[in-house]
Amino acid sequence: MTPANANLLRGTLELLILRAVSGGPRHGYGILEWLERTVAPELLVEEGTLYPALHRLQEDGLIASSWGQSENNRRAKYYRLTRAGVRRVARESAAWRAYAERVLGVLDGEAPA
Amino acid sequence: MSGGRSADRRASEVREELEHHIARRTEALIERGMSPEAARAEAERRLGDRASIESDCLRVSERRGLGRRVRGLVDDGARDLAQALRSYRRRPLFAAASVLTMALAVGAATAVFGIVSGVLLRPMPYPAPDDVFRLYNRWEGVPQAALSRAEYFDYLEGTSSVFAGLGVFGQGAANLETEGGAERVLMTGVSAGIWAAVGVSAEVGRLSTREEEIAGAYVAVISNEYWHRRFGGQPEAVGQSLRLNGTEWVVIGVLPAGFRLPGEFQAGGASDLYLQMGLGTPSPEDARGSHIHAGLVRLAPGVSRERAEQVLGAVAAGFVERFPDDYPRDMRFGNYLVPVAEDVVGAVRPVLRVLFGAVVLVVLIACANVAGLVLVRSVSRRHEFALRSALGAGRGTLGRQVLAESAVLALAGGLLGVGLAVAALRGFVALDPPGLPRVDTLRVDGTVLGFALGLTAVAAVLFSLAPLAVRRAAAAAALRESGRAVVGGSADRVRRLLVGGQLALALVLLAGAGLLGRSFGALLSNSTLMMLATSSAFRSMTQSSLLVFVPLYLANAMGYSAWAVGAAMMSLQVCGFVAAPIAGSLSDKVGRRSIMMSSLGMTAVVLIAMLFAGGTPMFVVLVAVLGFFLFAIRAVLQAWTLDATPPNMGGSAIGLLFGVQACGSAIGPLICGILADNYGLLSAFYFMAFTIVIANFFVFIVPDIRVRRASA
Numbered sequence: 001m002t003p004a005n006a007n008l009l010r011g012t013l014e015l016l017i018l019r020a021v022s023g024g025p026r027h028g029y030g031i032l033e034w035l036e037r038t039v040a041p042e043l044l045v046e047e048g049t050l051y052p053a054l055h056r057l058q059e060d061g062l063i064a065s066s067w068g069q070s071e072n073n074r075r076a077k078y079y080r081l082t083r084a085g086v087r088r089v090a091r092e093s094a095a096w097r098a099y100a101e102r103v104l105g106v107l108d109g110e111a112p113a
Numbered sequence: 114m115s116g117g118r119s120a121d122r123r124a125s126e127v128r129e130e131l132e133h134h135i136a137r138r139t140e141a142l143i144e145r146g147m148s149p150e151a152a153r154a155e156a157e158r159r160l161g162d163r164a165s166i167e168s169d170c171l172r173v174s175e176r177r178g179l180g181r182r183v184r185g186l187v188d189d190g191a192r193d194l195a196q197a198l199r200s201y202r203r204r205p206l207f208a209a210a211s212v213l214t215m216a217l218a219v220g221a222a223t224a225v226f227g228i229v230s231g232v233l234l235r236p237m238p239y240p241a242p243d244d245v246f247r248l249y250n251r252w253e254g255v256p257q258a259a260l261s262r263a264e265y266f267d268y269l270e271g272t273s274s275v276f277a278g279l280g281v282f283g284q285g286a287a288n289l290e291t292e293g294g295a296e297r298v299l300m301t302g303v304s305a306g307i308w309a310a311v312g313v314s315a316e317v318g319r320l321s322t323r324e325e326e327i328a329g330a331y332v333a334v335i336s337n338e339y340w341h342r343r344f345g346g347q348p349e350a351v352g353q354s355l356r357l358n359g360t361e362w363v364v365i366g367v368l369p370a371g372f373r374l375p376g377e378f379q380a381g382g383a384s385d386l387y388l389q390m391g392l393g394t395p396s397p398e399d400a401r402g403s404h405i406h407a408g409l410v411r412l413a414p415g416v417s418r419e420r421a422e423q424v425l426g427a428v429a430a431g432f433v434e435r436f437p438d439d440y441p442r443d444m445r446f447g448n449y450l451v452p453v454a455e456d457v458v459g460a461v462r463p464v465l466r467v468l469f470g471a472v473v474l475v476v477l478i479a480c481a482n483v484a485g486l487v488l489v490r491s492v493s494r495r496h497e498f499a500l501r502s503a504l505g506a507g508r509g510t511l512g513r514q515v516l517a518e519s520a521v522l523a524l525a526g527g528l529l530g531v532g533l534a535v536a537a538l539r540g541f542v543a544l545d546p547p548g549l550p551r552v553d554t555l556r557v558d559g560t561v562l563g564f565a566l567g568l569t570a571v572a573a574v575l576f577s578l579a580p581l582a583v584r585r586a587a588a589a590a591a592l593r594e595s596g597r598a599v600v601g602g603s604a605d606r607v608r609r610l611l612v613g614g615q616l617a618l619a620l621v622l623l624a625g626a627g628l629l630g631r632s633f634g635a636l637l638s639n640s641t642l643m644m645l646a647t648s649s650a651f652r653s654m655t656q657s658s659l660l661v662f663v664p665l666y667l668a669n670a671m672g673y674s675a676w677a678v679g680a681a682m683m684s685l686q687v688c689g690f691v692a693a694p695i696a697g698s699l700s701d702k703v704g705r706r707s708i709m710m711s712s713l714g715m716t717a718v719v720l721i722a723m724l725f726a727g728g729t730p731m732f733v734v735l736v737a738v739l740g741f742f743l744f745a746i747r748a749v750l751q752a753w754t755l756d757a758t759p760p761n762m763g764g765s766a767i768g769l770l771f772g773v774q775a776c777g778s779a780i781g782p783l784i785c786g787i788l789a790d791n792y793g794l795l796s797a798f799y800f801m802a803f804t805i806v807i808a809n810f811f812v813f814i815v816p817d818i819r820v821r822r823a824s825a
Contacts, residue, residue, distance in 0.1 A: 028130060029137040046161030047138070048131065052169035055127075059173055070133070072140075077130045 013053055015092045018085055021063060025078035027070060028054060054079060062088050120171070127170045135160055164199055168192045193517030200518060206679045207490055208522070211483045215526020215572060218479030220533025223557070223565040225472040227538045229465050230564070231555040237454050238371060240312040241411075246418070246450035247375060248279070248408030248425070253445045260406045262392065263399035264432065268408070269306065271428035275421040277413040278309025281406035282374055284384065290356040298339070300357070300386040301374060310409045311374065318351035318366030321389035329391030333362040337370040339385035355386070362388060371554070375409065378457050378550035401432075401439040410450070422450055457550050476568065477575075483522065484576035489668055490675045519577035527569030531557065534565065641757040641815055646770050648811035649750050650777030652713070655720075655801045655808070656743055657778035658785040659685075662797045663736055670794055671728060684737040689744025696745035697752060705753040706812060712749070713809040715742040720802040727795055753815075777804075 016039060020031040032050055044050060057063045062085035070076035081089070135156045142152035160166070171192070201208035236242045248268070250258040260268065265281050272279060282303045289296045305323045314320065317340070321332050333355060335343075344350035355362045368387070377383045412421055425448050433440040440446045451459075535557050542555055660682070667673040667681055700708040719739045726732045751767060758766035781804065785797035 027133065029134045032134075046166075047134065047159045048161040048163060048166035051127070051131065051134075051166055052173055055170045055173040070137075074133060074136065075129070076133045077126070 012096075014057060015089070015096070017050075017053060017057060018062060018081060018089045018092075021079050021081050022086070022089055025066075025068070025080040027076040027078050029076075031079070057085075061085075123171060124167065127167050131160065131163060131166065164196055168196060190517070193514055194521060196514060197518040197521040201521065204490070204676065207486060207675050208525075210679060211486050211522045212525045212529060214479050214483050214486075215523060215569075216529035216533055218476045219527050219530025219565060219568055219572070220537060222472045222476045222568055223530055223534035223561060224537035224541065225465075225469055226564045227534060227555055227557055227561045228541065228549075228552075229469050230558075230560050232458055232549065232551045233462060233465055234560070235551070237457065238373065239453070242453065244277075244412040245311065245453040246410050246412070246421075247453060247456040248410050248448065248450060250404060250429075250446065250448050252440075252447065253443065259404045260408045261399070261401050261403050262406065263395065263401045264404075265304070265392070265406055265408070266395040266399070267428055267432050268425070271431070272410075272421070272424050275413055275416045275424045276310075276410045278306050278312070278411040279408070280304045280307025280310045280410075281390075281408050282307055282376075283390075283406055284374075284376055287357045287386075289386075298357075298385040299383070300388055301377070301384040302390040303374075303387050304390055304392055304406075307374070307409060310411045312411060313368060313372060315366035316369045317348055318364070320366050325389050326392050327394055329393060330389060331360060331362045331391075332365045332389045334366045334368055334387040334389075335364055336368050336372060336383060336385055336387070338383065340367045342385075357386075357388075362386075375453055375457050376407065379552075381545075381553070401436060409453070418450055422448075425450070461549055476572065480572050480575045483526075483572075484578070486675075487519070487522075487576055489664065489678065516573070516577050520573045523569045523573035523576070526572070527565055530569075531562065531565050534561070642754060642766060642769065644811050644815040645750060645754050645757065646773035648709075648808045648815070649770055650773045651804045651808035651811065652743075652746060652750075652777070653774040654777035654781030654784075654804045655716070656781075658781040658797060658801050658804075659739070659743070661782040662785050662789065662794065662801075665789070666727075666794050666798075667733070671732070681733050681736050684733070685740035686744070688737050688740035689747075692741045692745035693748040697748035700749040700752060705749050705756070706815070708749050709746060709753070709812045710809055712742045712745045713805055713812060716746075717802050717805045717809070720798060720805065724795060724798055724802075727798075 016035060017031060020026060020034045026034065028050055031054075032044070032047055035044075054063070054065075058065055058079070061082060063079045064082050065077050065079050067075060068078050135153070138156035138159065139149070139152045142155055143149055147155065157163075237245065239245050248260065250260060250264065252258070260281060269279055280303060282301050284299070284301045287298055287300050289298045303321070305321050305326045308314075308320045315334065316337060318334075320334055321330075325332050335350070340346060340350055344353070350364055351366060353364050355364060373383055410421070412418065429446060429448050433446050538555055538557060542552055545552055663685070664678045664682055667678045668675070673681070696708055696712060716739065719735055719742060723732055723735045723739070726735055751770065754766050754770050755763055781801075785800055788796040788800050
């Protein structure tokens with residue numbers, strides 16, 4: 001991963017993770033699959049770096065975890081959004097949308113003289 | 114939710130979670146057509162360094178809760194250490210170089226401290242040793258003199274109020290007649306008061322008395338060591354008689370092990386026998402001018418040294434007045450006390466202090482070197498740290514890991530160093546340097562171990578400071594800025610600091626070396642020697658600059674990993690290993706000057722070739738070739754120096770050579786560093802080519818010497 005990508009990632013990875021579990025509980029690998037499918041393949045060069053982020057989000061009370069059976073009958077740790085997490089997703093999404101619209105407005109508008 | 118769970122449980126859950134991830138990824142890869150083995154390996158690779166992920170996860174969940182925090186600290190420590198060990202297993206060369214450097218430094222410092230502690234700091238082996246003093250006379254032109262028999266009696270009578278004991282002694286050797294023939298023994302004649310002065314009592318039997326001294330009884334007290342050697346430690350030794358130089362002496366007692374009088378603290382200087390001198394009673398015929406008895410006193414309880422010296426002065430004034438013929442007025446006769454520790458070790462104290470100061474500087478230089486190594490490595494790891502910092506590992510976590518890694522280095526170095534120190538001290542004791550007292554009883558004891566431990570801890574902190582400073586900046590900046598400029602910039606600053614610091618330390622070290630040498634003045638007038646030393650200083654300037662700037666160039670300009678840099682530097686030294694013996698023996702046959710000049714010339718040629726090969730693999734090959742010529746010179750240089758040195762001055766000459774060399778070594782990297790900062794790295798190599806040409810010039814003008822042959 002180039003430092004520029006990593007920097008982009010730092011601001012957004014947590015939001016993306018929260019989004020990944022907003023549709024229902026997922027385990028770590030499931031979150032990664034979702035990220036790769038919807039954001040970018042090979043997003044994380046070291047996939048393991050996902051886990052400290054998950055643990056931190058849990059510690060911040062934005063997600064909660066429990067152990068359950070996975071699709072192919074393995075024990076796996078599932079993460080789900082807490083209420084605080086739901087609020088955070090809503091707030092951060094709005095902020096991102098506002099930011100993105102402003103940047104797009106600049107990029108699509110008149111070139112500066 | 115995780116409040117009461119044990120650390121083990123949490124750790125195993127994280128492991129299970131990561132294991133699940135790997136299993137799923139492996140399956141996905143197999144579905145894409147990979148073999149199970151390859152898939153598993155690829156899944157592991159994609160996951161990354163599992164150990165650091167685990168510890169980052171665990172730390173995140175331990176951030177809260179005071180109780181957990183305290184318990185967590187212990188777990189953290191263990192995890193940090195384990196992780197540090199793993200990280201070194203992946204970089205064994207780096208670890209070996211750092212540990213060896215530390216071991217040598219800690220070993221040297223601990224050995225020297227062992228000497229300082231054993232010789233200077235250890236109390237004298239007497240009860241209340243601060244109360245024991247040597248008693249000296251002095252007069253105009255004679256700063257320190259022993260007592261005469263008549264004076265002994267005067268002092269004995271006149272000072273009983275201030276001294277708990279006053280005795281005299283004199284050392285010598287005698288022939289002891291045995292059944293098998295004769296044995297040479299060391300003996301000391303003592304007055305009976307000596308026992309109270311040192312405060313010793315007999316281990317077996319008894320000590321001699323003033324009555325025996327008056328009566329002139331032939332009684333002897335033997336040392337514990339002699340008791341074991343000759344009598345097998347049997348109590349029946351008491352009462353046996355010894356025939357010494359034709360006289361029978363009766364053994365009346367045995368002293369405790371390790372007993373020494375002042376003057377017996379040289380290795381092998383301990384007496385076997387302490388013979389009671391038959392000093393008798395005062396008589397008017399006693400010669401006052403024969404000052405042969407060494408005086409020793411112990412202050413009575415509660416009496417100060419000043420008070421005792423007043424009384425002694427009064428006694429002396431008394432006999433000076435009574436015997437004006439023996440003590441003319443212009444003789445200015447007097448007396449004084451010297452603490453017994455000062456008497457025994459006072460002369461070597463300044464030398465040992467300078468030596469200790471020097472070795473502390475060596476430790477600091479070693480720390481700076483290891484810090485430099487850690488720094489080079491940390492530049493190559495900046496991404497790992499930046500990423501982990503972005504994904505949950507806090508500053509404290511990374512800092513702690515750096516500290517743990519440094520601690521592991523320092524600890525390994527410290528342990529090895531203690532081993533070296535033990536060996537060095539044994540060697541030192543066996544060497545038994547003349548003039549140094551108390552050497553035979555030196556050993557690595559608790560105090561010395563404590564010193565080594567403290568030193569190791571200080572070293573760990575010292576050389577984790579530099580990379581920490583860099584990582585602070587790196588963690589914050591590396592992700593934002595894409596270039597290495599930010600990290601490189603702060604690493605360069607620290608590196609410059611290290612080089613500058615080393616320069617300062619080396620100069621101080623040099624000054625210390627100057628203090629140690631006194632006969633250097635004579636050598637300075639030897640122009641051959643000075644030319645060689647100057648030439649050698651310029652050569653060393655090149656050498657030490659190369660040792661700094663070749664690795665820098667390889668790492669920074671050519672992007673070599675720390676390991677590859679180490680390998681290239683090894684090739685430099687390995688070639689020296691081959692070249693030195695060849696050049697040395699060739700110079701014996703064809704002459705020093707021609708070998709020196711061709712080697713120095715070739716060094717310059719290779720350096721210039723390196724300028725053109727910069728950035729290509731050829732550069733590394735040339736580094737090795739450079740080692741061949743650069744190190745070939747050293748042997749020849751020293752041989753030449755010895756040729757030009759008068760007999761018995763070899764050590765001083767080589768010392769001078771190395772001292773001047775050190776000047777060059779110290780200044781070289783600094784100058785190169787300034788050049789490199791301002792004009793780019795390669796400019797340093799121009800400077801080195803320049804200095805080697807200067808070195809050659811000095812060899813060219815060295816006057817011819819008549820080669821001195823050792824007379825057969």
